[in-house]
Amino acid sequence: MSSAVLYLAIVAVWAVVLVPMWLRRDTSRPKKTDEITEETPVEEEEEAPPPAPRRRGRAAVIARRRRRTFGLTVLVLATTVVAATGLAPWWTVLPATVLFAAHVALLRVAVRIDAARRRERAAVAAAAARARAERAAAERAAAQQNADVIELDPRPQDEVFDQYADDRRVVGE
Template identity: 60%
Template sequence: MSSAVLYLAIVIVWAIVLVPMWLRRDTEATGISRLLHKRPEEAEAAEDDEEEIPDEVPEPRRPVSRATVIARRRRRTTGLAALLLTTIAVAASGLAPWWITAPPVLLLAGHLALLRVAVGMDAAHRRAATQAARAAARTRALEARRAAEATEPAEVIELITPDDVFDQYADDRRAVGE
């Protein structure tokens, strides 16, 4: 019975690893299909025998947003934690030996270590972007100041106002034709 549980645990771990890989195939040029394409050396020998086939340019991958990366990290952490809790429950119930919890513990610990590095890298990217934005703002402010100093001051013209200003609400005013 314990060997069946062990095989089941192995299948579950591989499913956790492989299913996201199968679901993540974005284009034809990724994964196993990349290995199936001919190498350049083989393509040259094949061109002599066959007519030329136009090369298909794969579509560029769309950029991955920060929200997508965070969601992926959250799903992976949740999956590894669920796997760990499952193996702990199986080991605690006596269906399998205690050491089946070792692989999920190692996987979760490695994932958490990678998350820690990723947080540091994200902070470094944020600091670099902030510094670049501040430098660009300082440059724009300096250019604006230089442009303001280079321009001539505007000439002030005094407007002469008549003493008799039209007031539409005055009593002695009438509309045209009255």
């Protein structure tokens, strides 16, 4: 009885690993086709629907982590229930628990790495912003040094327009 449960636990652990891999397998790989020559009759080609776009980057990594966490949690719960009901010895919970603990430890490391990458990107962005600001300041300083100063004829300060003056003239006189 205990060897059957052990085999069942091994199958369950492998299912947690292999089933998601099988579900995510890449079906969009181009199949090798033979070259068509003039003598070979061309048969009707079936139009396959375009493959669904795969998520890339950060979202795919997070989704993969969630799926793995969920699968390992279900595995730990299942082995705990099986051991609690007496269908398997208590130590059958250990492999699933060790896998779950290792996964959580890897998640902690991944969080630290993600935080370090965010800090690095922020530092690079800040350095780029500083460089842009320094470049703009240098361009403004260069533009101010090369600017031509145009002297305008100053108006005499003592002439003030007086609308009530006696010698007002109409434009064009």
